Amino acid sequence: MSQSQSQICILGGGFGGLYTALELNRYRWQTRPQITLVERKDHFLFTPLLYELVTGELQTWHIAPHFAKLLAGTDIHLEQGTVESVDLDMRRVILSGGKVLSYDRLVIGIGKETLLDVVPGAAGNALPFRSLADVNRLKEQLRLLELSDLSQIRVAVVGAGPNGVELACKIADRLKERGRLLLINRGDKILKNFAGSSQKAALKALRRRRVQLELSTTVESVDSDSITLVHQDQRRTHPVDLVLWTIGTRVADWVPNITNIQNEKGEFLVLPTLQLIKHPEVFALGDIAASNDSEHWAPATAQAAFQQAKIAAQNIRASLTGRTLRAFRYWHIGEMITLGINASAISSFGINLSGPVAGVIRQWVYLLRMPTFRHRFQVACDWLSQMPSGVAVKLWQGLAGLFRRNATHKRRSHSQNPDVGESSRRTHRK
Ligand SMILES: Cc1cc2nc3c(=O)[nH]c(=O)nc-3n(C[C@H](O)[C@H](O)[C@H](O)COP(=O)(O)OP(=O)(O)OC[C@H]3O[C@@H](n4cnc5c(N)ncnc54)[C@H](O)[C@@H]3O)c2cc1C
Numbered sequence: 001m002s003q004s005q006s007q008i009c010i011l012g013g014g015f016g017g018l019y020t021a022l023e024l025n026r027y028r029w030q031t032r033p034q035i036t037l038v039e040r041k042d043h044f045l046f047t048p049l050l051y052e053l054v055t056g057e058l059q060t061w062h063i064a065p066h067f068a069k070l071l072a073g074t075d076i077h078l079e080q081g082t083v084e085s086v087d088l089d090m091r092r093v094i095l096s097g098g099k100v101l102s103y104d105r106l107v108i109g110i111g112k113e114t115l116l117d118v119v120p121g122a123a124g125n126a127l128p129f130r131s132l133a134d135v136n137r138l139k140e141q142l143r144l145l146e147l148s149d150l151s152q153i154r155v156a157v158v159g160a161g162p163n164g165v166e167l168a169c170k171i172a173d174r175l176k177e178r179g180r181l182l183l184i185n186r187g188d189k190i191l192k193n194f195a196g197s198s199q200k201a202a203l204k205a206l207r208r209r210r211v212q213l214e215l216s217t218t219v220e221s222v223d224s225d226s227i228t229l230v231h232q233d234q235r236r237t238h239p240v241d242l243v244l245w246t247i248g249t250r251v252a253d254w255v256p257n258i259t260n261i262q263n264e265k266g267e268f269l270v271l272p273t274l275q276l277i278k279h280p281e282v283f284a285l286g287d288i289a290a291s292n293d294s295e296h297w298a299p300a301t302a303q304a305a306f307q308q309a310k311i312a313a314q315n316i317r318a319s320l321t322g323r324t325l326r327a328f329r330y331w332h333i334g335e336m337i338t339l340g341i342n343a344s345a346i347s348s349f350g351i352n353l354s355g356p357v358a359g360v361i362r363q364w365v366y367l368l369r370m371p372t373f374r375h376r377f378q379v380a381c382d383w384l385s386q387m388p389s390g391v392a393v394k395l396w397q398g399l400a401g402l403f404r405r406n407a408t409h410k411r412r413s414h415s416q417n418p419d420v421g422e423s424s425r426r427t428h429r430k
Pocket residue numbers: 011012013014015016017038039040041044045047048049050081082083084109110111112129130131163252285286287288300301302303304305336
């Protein structure tokens with residue numbers, strides 16, 4: 001196939017889709033393919049730092065930069081629209097409004113949605129926490145409750161996975177003395193599958209904030225002013241002012257209609273190369289893909305989607321230029337969770353840290369994972385401008401050194417291996 005004819009269509013501008021597009025854009029091509037990113041929203045969302053918007057520690061532009069800004073100066077064409085269907089046989093993407101896009105290579109990275117409709121009343125009375133719109137709704141509700149004459153503000157958070165624990169700590173810090181937090185979990189442990197040190201630090205943080213933990217407990221129903229729980233066959237109804245729902249995800253309604261090669265959750269089953277079974281021209285990654293490297297299933301995390309994006313981009317280029325495709329292997333580099341304002345727990349390669357220092361490290365490590373050098377630079381400058389000057393100067397020197405070393409290393413590896421072929425427009429990535 002001649003590269004001049006290649007149309008690469010990427011569905012979803014999240015951790016999988018956007019980072020695949022940016023990676024493809026960095027390559028030096030003999031003939032550039034047309035890269036189209038289809039996304040319904042006007043902004044990317046760096047979800048790991050979403051909690052910081054509830055407490056006002058970060059501003060929206062830090063973690064939700066507009067695609068128009070991120071893609072300026074790239075050859076990526078943004079198609080703002082909602083995908084309604086994909087015809088795999090005809091190689092066509094159908095958008096709402098009827099627009100049709102053709103492709104030679106397709107990347108599906110549309111993520112998943114929060115599954116709310118699991119117990120009576122949850123869909124109407126509980127708030128999800130996944131998008132910028134969710135955060136804004138939550139902030140507005142908290143603001144109204146804070147303005148009310150209630151002496152106590154009672155908030156129930158359903159699910160004690162990372163989302164539930166992080167959210168409970170942040171809300172408790174925002175509400176301070178007025179907050180009465182209830183954290184409900186069906187299992188008997190919080191942060192299942194997390195390192196013991198993270199679980200311990202989280203338990204301590206929850207206890208310090210007087211968050212009431214309800215373990216081995218299921219939610220039976222949610223009403224506008226109460227939540228009914230069942231624990232060891234005992235039913236109890238708690239009056240609440242706000243319920244937050246952090247568990248369960250679902251695929252979009254149209255996804256199961258496009259192929260039958262999906263698991264029971266509706267996720268696409270992909271080969272180790274991230275290609276769809278029977279459709280080698282289609283790649284799926286991130287939360288919507290069930291990808292197995294013969295040892296483990298890749299988790300539904302930003303960390304996994306970010307790693308897959310690099311392989312998806314490499315494999316798309318390989319498939320267009322007749323080279324061998326690589327298998328994706330998930331590499332777990334650790335876990336970081338926020339435990340209230342300016343505090344976190346980190347567990348990575350045997351190093352366990354918690355408290356304010358971990359909070360600073362988490363924030364700056366995430367900065368290096370944000371898309372595009374320009375955005376990272378602007379956010380870094382803004383964060384540094386808010387720090388005491390001595391600390392800022394030291395941090396700035398450290399960061400400048402890191403960026404310089406990174407650039408030198410990339411220049412060297414580029415000149416040693418010109419075949420790698422990344423263009424001078426590349427952004428600097430750790
Ligand atoms: C609050 C929160 C905190 C998290 N914290 C962490 C963390 O600390 N570490 C971690 O590793 N993971 C974290 N995650 C998980 C992480 O966000 C996901 O695993 C990751 O975003 C998956 O990437 P993705 O590209 O598959 O999907 P997403 O990042 O969700 O991107 C999907 C994109 O597709 C778009 N889209 C969807 N449907 C359509 C359509 N029909 N048409 C057009 N566009 C569409 C969406 O608008 C979205 O932009 C967190 C998740 C949440 C909700």
